[in-house]
Each structure stands twice: as structure tokens, then as C-alpha cells.
Amino acid sequence: MASPPVLPKLVGERVKRREDPRLIQGRATYVDDLKIAGMQHLAFKRSDVAHGRIRSIDVSAAEAMNGVEAVLTGAQIAEMLAPMPIGTPFPSPPHRAVAMDVVRYAGEPVAVVVASNRYTARDAADAIVVDIDPLPVVVDPEAAMTGQPTVIHPDFPNNLAVALVPSGTGVTPDGKVDDTAIDKAFADAEVVISQRMMNQRLVPNAIEPRGVVAHYEPGKGSMTIWSSTQNPHILRTMIAAMTGLGQDQVRAIAPEVGGGFGAKINIYGEEYVAAAISKRLGIPVKWVEDRSEAFVATTHGRDIIGYVDIAAMRTGKVLGLKLRLIADIGAYNMLLTAAIPTLTMLMANGTYAIPAIRTTLTEVFTNKTPTDAYRGAGRPEATYFLERAMDMLARELQMDPGELRRRNFIAPDAFPYATQMGAVYDSGDYGKALDLALEASGWKDLVVERDAARKDGRLVGLGLAMYVEVCGLGPSSSLPTGGWEHSQVTIERDGRISATTGASPHGQGNETTFAQMLADQFSVPIEHITIHHGDTGVVKQGIGTFGSRSQAVGGTALHLAGGKVKAKMARFAAALLEAHEDDIVFENGRIGVKGSPASARTFAEVAGYAYVPVPLPPGLEPGLSEGAFFEPANNTYPFGCHISMLEIDRETGEPKLLKLVAVDDAGHLINPLIVEGQIHGGLAQGIGQAMVEEAVYNDDGQLLTGSFMDYALPRATDFPRFELHATVTPTPVNPLGAKGVGEAGTLGSTPSIVNAAVDALSQFGVTHIDMMLRPEKLWRIIQGGQA
Amino acid sequence: MIPTTFEYARATSLGDALQKLKAAGEGGRLIAGGHSLVPLMKLRLSEPQVLIDISRIPGLSGIDEHDGRIIIGAATVHHDVASSAVLQARCPAVAEAAASIGDPQVRNRGTIGGSVAHADPSADMPAVLLALDAEIHIEGPDGGRVVTASDFFLDLFTVDMRADEIIASVQFTPVRSAAYAKLYQRASHYAIVGVAASLDVSGGAIASARIGVTGATSHARRLINVERALAGQPLSTATIESAAQLAGLELDEVNADIHASAEYRRAMVQVFTRRALSAAMARS
Numbered sequence A: 001m002a003s004p005p006v007l008p009k010l011v012g013e014r015v016k017r018r019e020d021p022r023l024i025q026g027r028a029t030y031v032d033d034l035k036i037a038g039m040q041h042l043a044f045k046r047s048d049v050a051h052g053r054i055r056s057i058d059v060s061a062a063e064a065m066n067g068v069e070a071v072l073t074g075a076q077i078a079e080m081l082a083p084m085p086i087g088t089p090f091p092s093p094p095h096r097a098v099a100m101d102v103v104r105y106a107g108e109p110v111a112v113v114v115a116s117n118r119y120t121a122r123d124a125a126d127a128i129v130v131d132i133d134p135l136p137v138v139v140d141p142e143a144a145m146t147g148q149p150t151v152i153h154p155d156f157p158n159n160l161a162v163a164l165v166p167s168g169t170g171v172t173p174d175g176k177v178d179d180t181a182i183d184k185a186f187a188d189a190e191v192v193i194s195q196r197m198m199n200q201r202l203v204p205n206a207i208e209p210r211g212v213v214a215h216y217e218p219g220k221g222s223m224t225i226w227s228s229t230q231n232p233h234i235l236r237t238m239i240a241a242m243t244g245l246g247q248d249q250v251r252a253i254a255p256e257v258g259g260g261f262g263a264k265i266n267i268y269g270e271e272y273v274a275a276a277i278s279k280r281l282g283i284p285v286k287w288v289e290d291r292s293e294a295f296v297a298t299t300h301g302r303d304i305i306g307y308v309d310i311a312a313m314r315t316g317k318v319l320g321l322k323l324r325l326i327a328d329i330g331a332y333n334m335l336l337t338a339a340i341p342t343l344t345m346l347m348a349n350g351t352y353a354i355p356a357i358r359t360t361l362t363e364v365f366t367n368k369t370p371t372d373a374y375r376g377a378g379r380p381e382a383t384y385f386l387e388r389a390m391d392m393l394a395r396e397l398q399m400d401p402g403e404l405r406r407r408n409f410i411a412p413d414a415f416p417y418a419t420q421m422g423a424v425y426d427s428g429d430y431g432k433a434l435d436l437a438l439e440a441s442g443w444k445d446l447v448v449e450r451d452a453a454r455k456d457g458r459l460v461g462l463g464l465a466m467y468v469e470v471c472g473l474g475p476s477s478s479l480p481t482g483g484w485e486h487s488q489v490t491i492e493r494d495g496r497i498s499a500t501t502g503a504s505p506h507g508q509g510n511e512t513t514f515a516q517m518l519a520d521q522f523s524v525p526i527e528h529i530t531i532h533h534g535d536t537g538v539v540k541q542g543i544g545t546f547g548s549r550s551q552a553v554g555g556t557a558l559h560l561a562g563g564k565v566k567a568k569m570a571r572f573a574a575a576l577l578e579a580h581e582d583d584i585v586f587e588n589g590r591i592g593v594k595g596s597p598a599s600a601r602t603f604a605e606v607a608g609y610a611y612v613p614v615p616l617p618p619g620l621e622p623g624l625s626e627g628a629f630f631e632p633a634n635n636t637y638p639f640g641c642h643i644s645m646l647e648i649d650r651e652t653g654e655p656k657l658l659k660l661v662a663v664d665d666a667g668h669l670i671n672p673l674i675v676e677g678q679i680h681g682g683l684a685q686g687i688g689q690a691m692v693e694e695a696v697y698n699d700d701g702q703l704l705t706g707s708f709m710d711y712a713l714p715r716a717t718d719f720p721r722f723e724l725h726a727t728v729t730p731t732p733v734n735p736l737g738a739k740g741v742g743e744a745g746t747l748g749s750t751p752s753i754v755n756a757a758v759d760a761l762s763q764f765g766v767t768h769i770d771m772m773l774r775p776e777k778l779w780r781i782i783q784g785g786q787a
Numbered sequence B: 001m002i003p004t005t006f007e008y009a010r011a012t013s014l015g016d017a018l019q020k021l022k023a024a025g026e027g028g029r030l031i032a033g034g035h036s037l038v039p040l041m042k043l044r045l046s047e048p049q050v051l052i053d054i055s056r057i058p059g060l061s062g063i064d065e066h067d068g069r070i071i072i073g074a075a076t077v078h079h080d081v082a083s084s085a086v087l088q089a090r091c092p093a094v095a096e097a098a099a100s101i102g103d104p105q106v107r108n109r110g111t112i113g114g115s116v117a118h119a120d121p122s123a124d125m126p127a128v129l130l131a132l133d134a135e136i137h138i139e140g141p142d143g144g145r146v147v148t149a150s151d152f153f154l155d156l157f158t159v160d161m162r163a164d165e166i167i168a169s170v171q172f173t174p175v176r177s178a179a180y181a182k183l184y185q186r187a188s189h190y191a192i193v194g195v196a197a198s199l200d201v202s203g204g205a206i207a208s209a210r211i212g213v214t215g216a217t218s219h220a221r222r223l224i225n226v227e228r229a230l231a232g233q234p235l236s237t238a239t240i241e242s243a244a245q246l247a248g249l250e251l252d253e254v255n256a257d258i259h260a261s262a263e264y265r266r267a268m269v270q271v272f273t274r275r276a277l278s279a280a281m282a283r284s
């Protein structure tokens, strides 16, 4: 018999994404593609003013319109829905899905229309007359902290959502604070750098705005809810709780999801309202966010001020770091809002062994759209503050920025490394990443090039930034949802493989990477494998996709479930082949006995036998389907080094990114092609924050950058060719050694670019520039310097 | 992002369009590429009742040269202007301005007639048409008329045209030594400031110059003082440098928004005037 074709090993290979053809050919199904007979459409009437008391809402004209089924105000919605829960243990003011008496940001819903089609619904929403008594508006968090000119939530004096939480050296878990070490660090220091830095507000801007279809079937007493979400299982839990149904009675489905970037973790008022209305009226309803709504109604990201003080010796040795954080969280606490800046505190060490650190965190309500996770979620902020401060220190000491960093790195033999911020870094070799970045970028040559350009009068700068982030979230002790993932792997009767994952992808490519893993594990063709996700009716359990956790946690659960099925399958094969299960080998689509390939059976034959087991081997149940939960003992801590070269037009202040070299260490890579794609996307957003993106509000609380005409997204033409390199430091936290890479690109790029911009303009005496690098801002520095 | 209800009719000829426009009355509106009108409709800032589509009228699009004049049909899309071999060879400033507009989607749909009629304060084409001393050819119920670009752009989104008229074409004598230079607004790619400069050079001297600026003020306008300072001077970098110094000084009420203050815009008018003039000189 001819031996079967040899199947190539796929893990570690650049396999093209299997999900792409349908996505780029318009053959995928998104929420807005769903149609159900009898389905009605929702439109939300939203407040135009940022702060005010609702005097009256006149819905009569809207109700009278042809095709309008119902118009509901906040009071009516409140009869169906309790205030929305949050997912963090912080105190939080009541937050209604539809405002009842006070509106607190422009875009907050005040009424909802149910109508026969989307156009009628929108026309009816326009016909609702809302009379609002304006209240004073506050958009500046530092002003808001004074309690003037307004207090947004009566139970939160001075608008403090979270008041001054300390963390770091000398802070005990019960909140006792001992400042001896940090005070000494600053007393002993030869150099102290202090800077206020703004990490500006960003709009996440997924290509697909949010959307939801809720279908309550009164006859069955159960609900199906489709939503463009990153975590259908959390959605299911929350919808069940809010609508009074059991989790067994709610099925949540995330069909194709066109990007999330953290903003689709939160469970939104519109989702609860759709579910509640469907249940009340007994009809399916759909709501799809339009782009203008997405700008104000979907959570924003970042918006945190850091007062950074760094104490060091002239040798470059850093003694201490103070980081006073003021986070502008907007008008309400959302699912994870309050926790995001705690990740900034957690990562205050960066890649350095800093003897003493004191961070404090204050979170402030303002009359703006609420913030929540945005790609990187808290860690880009930490990286930015620290890496800018390190750069300022290097400049002050006239030391090479790489060298300064090297002198402070956590040593490669110090891992696992427990920081005083509460993190335990799993593994790392920061010097190696720095070395590779310096070498790959040709740093020394770049310095020569930069200096030569300066002699010609050009404003060229170089910037470098290290980063380490916390990924693979994370043991259940750190996540109120639970920190595990689940997978079920089933060998079907025909020998094909169905596998589920609770890590619901929305661009991460799990359908490819997870199939690669199973293909290798079972030695079957990847075409024989389907990865199911995003449907709680199919995927038994799960948490979701955020915090760069899919591969490290979800991938591991899959690997474990696969291992269980494989062991069982080996026992069936052993029975069939009259061999010992330890001698069974899976090879090229066949299962045989070690050393005697001729006796091997096809994978499908063994699978078929497992489902019609005559005779049933003793001690075995029929079938091949096993599930596994994986709870990591710790997070993973990927890291890297990004280097940028940037030129600023002397006459206009326009910055141009000339070069970007990224070294990223995410441990073992399942698919380098997908990893690079993730890094490219992250870099685009990191560059966007540094150079072109900024949500700007006026003093009345109106978002001035409420469309793509005014809110810039970086374009391909804004980028140099990304030069990517990797070091590989596996994590001991999971058997795959994989760390996570979904957010990494946003961490190092941003500070490296601002560092380069400051370098380019250093001749004008500037030591810090707040983002974004608006041409006029840079032009003013140049003008001031010349004057 | 959902417009109010409207009716839609496609015009088959200019006469048909004029008639449909008249029949529609107050609520009637022409649509060409829709790249200024449709965004307004989606935001419900514009709520026309009838759209009359002129984008497929035979003969209304295309670029021709007749007796030394270039004629661009009103419905010609920016992409066709940008990629026109005739324009690239004979009047590259127009092609480069069209190429700088928005992004490929915008350039494949938006038209020169729509751009001129809409008269966005940051639109590119008006500046170029001013610099080229172009004519706007308009058809109306009572026949045709011709308005020069200098007389056409009156104020913010305001031009010398009645609601029952249609722009048929823009026409100009090509100038090789003309150029367009633009500071991009990073979100929309409209001009924060855009300057078109056209030089009439003979015997090493500037016989006359025309300069159009957009983005800086309520509507595109000429920089008369700079034009005067150039006229009759030798064609040289020094001439350009010194004339450009005047750019911006004569502008009052300079635009300001989150992207650029008035002070910065004024300074950029000077920078981009110099750049446009230098590029024009390089083509002479």
C-alpha cells in the first residue's frame, strides 16, 4: 500500500488566515445582515446637551407616525430594567440604560422608538421633542475635581469616582501607606525629572459599529441575542440577569464582528434595551449603531493625566518613580472603566528594577462619553508615562537612551520577578530585545544620519521605547468574570474535527491558529477542522477576547481538550489494532502502531468505530468529544523595544514618520504571519495616537471630532514600511509558551514616536510634547525657538 | 446617518435636468458625485425632497481642448482630471490639485462641477480656477451665461448661481507654469491651506501672476498684493521669496478651527504661496 502523503507541521508556519476570503469578499454575516420575520427596528433619541435636567419629553408626534410600534422614555424603560451593573468592585452611581431625569453627556439616550423599519424609527426619533434645562458642564477632569462648576453625580462629591488610591512600595494590601522608601529615593537622588503628561482621549472606531438583534420567543420562554461583541458569554450572563431569565434561557451570538479594540467588551444599554423590549413586546428587534452615534455612544479610550517624577543618580541608576494619575472616565462607570487605570499602576515598573515606586490613582467624572478599554487598556498609558520620563532623564544626563534603559533593566536571571506593584513577570530578557532593536535598526548609523540631516537644517529625531505588558488575562482572582477559557474538541463520526473556543475572535484569526494546533496534534489536514466560536448555544463556556488572552488562555484550553480526546481516541485505536495505547501513533491522517505502519487505520475509521463501538472496549464510553477549562496560574508579560525616526517640516510643523522598527517578544508563535498582522494593526493605532488621533471636546461638552472629517485615522500612506523582528522568550505559564500579542503594537510605538519628535525639536529647548503631534503645535515650538 | 425621505430622478440631458429642477421647485436639488451633498443629507443638515442626478448626462463629463482652451465638463470626476494626459502635459496644476482631493473613493465620485457649486471654504478646485482665470459656464432656464472664477466665489458656500441653474463646464487657457501646493487636514484631506499660483513668464521675467488661495478664508480668493508684487519682476527665487512675504497679510477674518488657528493659517498661506510659486517657476 502506498504511504499517505506527509502532512506538514503547521504550528510556527505562516498559514494564511482561513477566515479572510469570506470577510474580504463580502460573504460574511454581521449583525446588520440578520433578518427575522416580524422584526422591528429601534432608534434611540439622544441628548444634544452634555448636562441637563429633563423637563419633559413629548413623544406624541412620534407615536402618531405610520409604522411606529412604540416610543419608550427612560421612565418606561426603568420599569423593565434595573440600573446597569459594572464589572469592577468600585462604588458607582446608578446608570440607567435610558436617562430618566438628568442627562450627563451629549449622546446619552433619552428615549427609544420601535418601528417597522430603520428609516421610520429614525424619523420618529427626530420627531420626539425633549425639553432639557441645561446644567453647568465640566469637561476638564482637574477642574471637575474641585467640584466646580458642577457635581455630576450627587453621591460623588468633587466628581471623584475613585479618590486617590495609593499603590507601590510601602503600601500594604490593607491600604496602609509607608512613604519612607520613596521619600528616601527622592532625597538621595542627584537628578529629579518632573513632568505632567497628557495621554489623550481616543475614539476606538471599529469598522463595524455596534449592533444587536434580540429575539425573545414567548412560546419557549427563551431569548436569542446577536450582538457585535467581544464576549458573548459575558453578554449572556448579563442579559439573563437583567431580563430575569436564567442563563439556560439566553443564547448569545456574536456573529462576524468587525473589530472591537476593547470598546465591544462593555455590555451596553442598547443591548439591554433591545432584550427588554423584545421580551416585553414578544417580537424580534434590531438596533444598528450609525457612525455618528458610534462616535458618542460607544466607549472612548485613554484620557488620563500622569504627573510623573523620576529620581535618579547621574550614573543613570533610577532610584524612584512617582506617578500620580488622574483618569477622566467620562459621565459613567462602564463594565471595566474603573479597572483600566489600575493596569497603568500595575505596570508602573515597565522593564526596570526601580527600587521605590509610589503611584496614586484618582478617577474623575466629567460630562463626556464614558471611557473603557481601548487596545492596550492601561498598559500603553503606563508605557508612555514611563518611557517618556526615561527619555527625559536620558536627555538630562546626556546619555544614550538605550544605555540608560539597559542600566535599569530587570536582570534576565531575576524571573519570575515580583514587582512592588503586585505583578509577577513570568519571563523576560529585555537586554536581548534592546540589542536586537539597536542592531536591526542600525541605531548607530541612524544617529549619524540624523546628525548629518541636522547639519543640513532638517529636523530629524530618533526615539526608542521599551515596553512590557500584562497579557493572557488572567487567573480568576483578577477577573470578576473568571479568568479561564474553555474548549470542546469533538472528533466527528466522519473523522473531521469540530472544536469550540470561548475566546470569541473579532479579527484575531483564531479559526486559523487553533486549527493549525489541532492539525498538528492529530496529524490531520487543516481543511478537516472547523473552529466554532461566538455562540453560547454551541460553545458551552467561555469568557471572551480581550487582554491579549486568546492564544495564551483559549489556545491552551483547546490544546488540553485536544489532548483528552486524543488519549481516548488512542484507546479506541488500541482496541481496534489489538495494541497497547502507549504504542499508538497519529501520523498523516492515519492511526497505527509504532513501528508497523502497514496496520494503520484511517483517522475516519477509528472515529467511526468510536461512535459504533462493536465491541465496546472495556472501560470506555462511546464517542469522541472532550472539554477542558484552562485557568492560568499567572498572566503573561510580553515585551519589546520599538524605535522610530521622524522628521518635522521646519516651515509647517508637519511630522513624517521615516522609520519604525519593532522588536516584539510574545513567546512561542503559532503563526508568525498572523502575529505580524496583529502587530501591524497595533502599530497603526499606536502611531495614530502619537500623530493624528485626538477626541476634542469644547467647553459645552460637544465632541468636535464627531466624524471622520475631523477625527483622523492614520492612513497607509502615513506609514513607513514596518520593520518587524522578534525575540522568543517562552512563558512557563502555559504549555504552549505563548504570551499574547494583540495589543503589543500600541505600547512601544507611541512613546518612541513622541521621543523622536522631542529629539527632533530638542534644539528649540523643548523637553516634552503632549500628543497628538499636531503640526501647529510643533510649528509653535519651532517659532518660539527661533524667536 | 440616515437621510430623510427623498425622491430620485436621473436626468438624461442638460435640458431634461433643467426641466426636472424647475418642476421640483424649492425641494429640488442636483446631485453629481454626492460627496458633499450626501454627507449633509445623512446628518440631516440638508433635506432635499427630489434629487436630480446629473452624473450620467452624456456630454457633461470629459476633458477637451478647443482653440487653445481646455473645457472640463461639470460632471467630470476628480480622478479623470487627475489622470488626464492633456492636463498633465498642458496644465499640470489642475491635475495635481485634483489628485490631492480626499481619497480614491472621493476622487472616483466627486466632480469638478459639484466642487465649484458647493464652494466649500477648504475645497481645492476653486483656488486653481482662480489662478487660471477660468470661466464657469452656466446653463439656466433662460439660456447660458459665463462667469469668471473671480466673480463666481462670493462667500461661505455661496456662489454666483441661482437654484435653477446648472454648471455645464469650466473653461480656461492652459498654463504650464502653474502649480498647486496644499497643507492637508489629516482627517478629511481637505486643505487647511491650499495655494495655486500661475505665472505668465516671458523673457526671464514675470509678465503677470495669478494666485488663488483656499482654506484660509470664508471662500477661495486671489492674493492681489502678491500678484502685483510679482508682475514685471525678474523670474527668480529672490522675487518669489519677497513677494510671498506679502501673502496672508492682506487676508482679514482668517478661518480658525481645531485643526489650525488663524495665526497658523496665515503663516501657512505665506509658506504655501512660496511653495506654489517655486513649483510654478520650476515648470516655466
Ligand SMILES: Cc1cc2nc3c(=O)[nH]c(=O)nc-3n(C[C@H](O)[C@H](O)[C@H](O)COP(=O)(O)OP(=O)(O)OC[C@H]3O[C@@H](n4cnc5c(N)ncnc54)[C@H](O)[C@@H]3O)c2cc1C
Binding pocket: B029, B030, B031, B032, B033, B034, B035, B036, B037, B038, B039, B054, B074, B075, B100, B101, B102, B103, B106, B109, B110, B111, B112, B113, B114, B115, B116, B117, B118, B120, B122, B123, B124, B125, B165, B166, B167, B168, B188, B189, B190, B191
Ligand atoms: C471624505 C471626503 C474628503 C474630501 N476631501 C476633499 C478635498 O480634499 N478637497 C476638496 O476639494 N474636496 C474634498 N471633498 C469634496 C469632494 O471633492 C466633493 O466631491 C465635491 O466637493 C462636490 O462634488 P460632487 O460631485 O460630489 O457634488 P455633490 O455632492 O453631488 O453636490 C454638491 C452640491 O453641488 C451641487 N451641484 C453639483 N453639481 C452641480 C452642477 N453641475 N451645477 C450646479 N450645481 C451642482 C449640488 O446640488 C449640491 O448642492 C471631500 C469629500 C469627502 C466626502
